[in-house]
Amino acid sequence: MSKTETKKENALPTVKIYIMGSAHEVPESLTIMKAMEYAGFKIKRGAGCRAGFCGACGTVYRKAGDYRLYAALACQTQVEDGMVLTQLPFIPAPKGIYDIDTLQPTESSILRYYPEVARCLSCNACSKVCPQDIQVMDFVQYSLQGQIDKAAEVSFDCVQCGLCAIRCPAEIPQYHVGMLARRLHGKYNTSTPETLLERVEEIENGTFEQGFEELLSLSKDGLKKRYTERDFVDQKKA
């Protein structure tokens, strides 16, 4: 038995992954993001909430012996043996510039900013790649048909990671299209929730100013202490 193998017996079970072509031995229980950090990568761009909500850590990978190209959020996906991966910290896709207050929700308001939607080939590559399991093609089609409400509903879980836009043969920025649909739907087709109005009023009346000032005056250690000791119990009700 060689030295290295004895050493391994006591360590966590590991898998071999390839990050941008170079091999790394990492514990099998890690997520892709943690595995990259374990392997020594410092992630400056391409990580955010680390909880699957911000969509900053889009990653593409292949598995050993499998021709398919997979995509996932690095913070939500466990490593597998033989995985070959790279992160896509940023997706270049132009955003339409619009003023939501003057834009009206008509059948053509999405095509006006994203005419490339009309190039959709219905290949469904976008839905297959989506880490949120959204039927991306369906909401693109709804946008083409001018059914903004349906497009907004179907795209609701989108975290704007942009992986769909990378896979699209028609070069559509689906995630921006969904965002516009949700903005239009939210602004014009739905009523504003009362709780939101209440909270806006509270902010405008300065209800939280004292709390913010208190936090801003704290030292780094003081902030850390407050963070670790925080609880989510409603102070008023408790």
Added chain:
Amino acid sequence: MSYEYIKFGKEEREFRQKIEEISGENIFSCYQCGKCSAGCMFSDKMDRTVNQQILRIQLGQKEKVLSANTHWVCASCLTCSVRCPRDIDVAAIMEAIREYTLREEPEKIKISELPKKVLEKLPNIALVANFRKKTG
């Protein structure tokens, strides 16, 4: 009067074969009766008629074929295809010339430069059809 020599080299043959491959039609089926151009409702707007284009393809004259506006004026109404006495899908040959161009330069129409006002009023059916024909 100047004469033009007809060349029949590798380049000419390859262009013709590529058009045949994309369209799936035998270009030499055409016997130049001109029925396609006679029935074409866009002939007056083309700088070379449809049967002339086909002759150029037979001769493999790539530059001349691609520089004409014929295939971009064609609206795929398919009248030529249903009337051809040699059963050639003439419109498919026009489509093949378009595709040949688009496979190298994918944008005959610059979508991002279309004015917002135009996009607003156009029906989606026109955009879908146009982009399918004019972008690759």
Added chain:
Amino acid sequence: MVQYSYFPGCNLKTNAKGFEETAIAVSKKLNVELVEIPNWNCCGTVHTMTSDNIMKRIAPVRVLSRSKKHIETLEESPNQVVTLCSMCNSTLKIVSKEVSDNQDTLDKINYQLEDDELTYENDIEVKHFLEILRDSVGYEGISKKVVKPLKGLKVSPYYGCMLLHPEEAKIDDEEMPDVLESLVESLGAELVMSPLFKYCCGSYHIVDQENIVSSQVEKIVEAATRRGANALVVACPLCSYNIDQQQKAMAKESAGFKPIPIFYFTQLMALAMGEPVKINHFKEHFINPEPLLKELGLIGRKKTK
């Protein structure tokens, strides 16, 4: 009531709402129900005529396969998907013929669809609504439901290209069709024949070569009005848009030009069958047909002349 799996196509949800609403209303009167496919996608509008581009054939085959799934949920439904738009009709028919002739192409497309739990097995027929009216309902059945014959309306049928071309997609004889003619007559309107009944309107060139469309439309309208037509009847939302919108522009430019309103064939049927006027969405037309209809006493109570 016979239920048909109905594929609307993108434009019937935006620019041609009147087409869809009138079609659904009149079909109910004729004991036919058009049930929309859930989650349908755009068929691609134009069919690729290349021999090697599989990608552009995926959309129409996906429509057929979604429709097949839909038909299984319907009662008393023939194995047919019905379209109203003539461009959808042609695209779907061509592709269904192509894949039935070429198993290899179908296999390649099915390979793409498999991940979405869809496959297509050449087991569905594409029909245009006009074919249903002619072959299943019959003109006599339509005449019987007419409560307000369209007297005074001189209608010229305009087929456009995609109802009659190509061979695989045509719903009638490509040089001598009579389906729109018979329909117009069964509604009590006067028929005006125009030689330019399938003179292409310029189609998708409206996006970047408007001049082509305007010169085509000018000839189409002129040919019909010279023979006394006061309305055109169409089956294609793009023909309708092009002719309607260009006429308005031309009327603005020259005072001598007399524009005529465009109707979808289902709108004429709805008018003749006494359906409420508002389902026609006449407000969305560029040339409003209401003044003419009022003048002829076909809508509204007052007769102006």
